[in-house]
Amino acid sequence: EDQVTQSPEALRLQEGESSSLNCSYTVSGLRGLFWYRQDPGKGPEFLFTLYSAGEEKEKERLKATLTKKESFLHITAPKPEDSATYLCAVQADLNEKLTFGTGTRLTIIP
Amino acid sequence: DAGITQSPRYKITETGRQVTLMCHQTWSHSYMFWYRQDLGHGLRLIYYSAAADITDKGEVPDGYVVSRSKTENFPLTLESATRSQTSVYFCASSEFRGATEAFFGQGTRLTVV
Incomplete structure (x- = not known):
């Protein structure tokens, strides 16, 4: 059974204080690993897809990396508008569904 | 407007009633x-x-029914609502088979009393 574990559950940072969110996964053949951002009262918004170990992707202050067992979402010099819940999901080979973690709730304090 | 829309955004229903959530x-x-x-x-x-008239169960299908007579619509019906079905429901769509991103609607907050 595919599993995704995200840590920490919640993270509070000062504005400008860089940190990383972790997503550990077990899957029977990884087709893709996805990062989403979810704001309160809204649906998840797609950020990145990673396909293979060693791959990295960046978008503004966010950078996602992937190993064979985990993915990190690095946030550099965050701003209050980066506050959200960040969700990680995996898709296994020969499977159309996404398995989601429970998310990390990130709060950036001005 | 382009995108994916869900309706209603909020719904309160009673135990045992049938309720349908819409997705377009x-x-x-x-x-x-x-x-x-x-x-x-x-x-x-x-x-x-996967396409019109093709549906399949996910992780938690019990108590729910779906249909897809047209590509653009995918309604979800709770045949006899229970309190355990109180939740926020999200519809999503994706273009291709494979590791492509899914786009989500705004969600429907359903409360069963």
Whole structure:
């Protein structure tokens, strides 16, 4: 059974204080690993897809990396508008569904 | 407007009633999905559809029925609502088979009393 574990559950940072969110996964053949951002009262918004170990992707202050067992979402010099819940999901080979973690709730304090 | 829309945004219903949540997408995406989101469980897949008239069960399908007579619509019906079905429901769509991103609607907050 595919599993995704995200840590920490919640993270509070000062504005400008860089940190990383972790997503550990077990899957029977990884087709893709996805990062989403979810704001309160809204649906998840797609950020990145990673396909293979060693791959990295960046978008503004966010950078996602992937190993064979985990993915990190690095946030550099965050701003209050980066506050959200960040969700990680995996898709296994020969499977159309996404398995989601429970998310990390990130709060950036001005 | 282009995108994926869900209706209603909020719904309160009584135990035992039938309720249908609507989902409409304008991209002509092949795949559509229904998830529920609960504290401590994250997003869990209820049903998905690969094309019109093709549907399949996800992780938590019991008590739910779906149909997809048209590519753009994917309604979710709770045949006899129970309190355990109180949740936030999200519809999503994606274009291709494979590791492509899914786009989510705004969600429907359903309360069963």
